[in-house]
Amino acid sequence: MEVFSDGTRELHRPPVHALARLSVVRANGGLLHGVPFIDDYVAATRPIEDLATQYSGIHAGDLTVGVSPHKLSTMKEVYQKLRLLVDAKAIIIGHGLKHDFRVCNIVVPPAQLRDTMVLFQSPDHIRPISLRFLYWYFERKVIQSGEHSSVEDAQATLKVYEHYVECVNKDPENGLEDTLDDIYATGALLGWKVPETTTTAA
Secondary structure (H helix, E strand, C coil): CEECCCCCEECCCCCCCCCCEEEEECCCCCCCCCCEEEEEEECCCCCCCCCCHHHHCCCCCCCCCCCCCCCEECHHHHHHHHHHHHHCCCCEEECCHHHHHHHHCCCCCHHHEEEHHHHCCCCCCCCCCCHHHHHHHHHCEECCCCCCCHHHHHHHHHHHHHHHHHHHHHCCCCHHHHHHHHHHHHHHHHCCCCCCCCEECC
16 A cells, blocks of 8 residues: 555555466377367456456457357366366476466476476576577567467477477487577577567468
């Protein structure tokens, strides 16, 4: 609470983040590799002050029952789907999973997590690397060029993780270390901005 010189008071509430859309793609290496099998929009149960459309891809009405063009799920239904994956010992690949699961209020055993934000975090650098930059570095294609899409992000994260596995398998001792050095050198050279002339991911 902030108290002003005229005696008036103003209550500041910390922002509350909520899950708006859950997208999960297959990572089984088969014909459906990279294809979404969960893509749920979560019905809003309270007014939303900021949809952060540029970062969430969510527009006004997308989460409103009776208005949304999407099939809506309840938070309970989405939680149960996630819980089923966790209980089935599924390996979950993502970027910034700690924040995602905190929002979902679900605990996942560390052994089941493959977080590309953590995997590509150099002990010699504080700066975490964005998914957008990592994907560009490996694929020379751009994602998130307009609004974010959680399906596109999930597919891009899977690609980045596959590059991580390739680097480690190529040289278990130094493969990733050399790659990290090059990523950070490239990022510093470009100011961590993806070149505008790069092809947009299809």
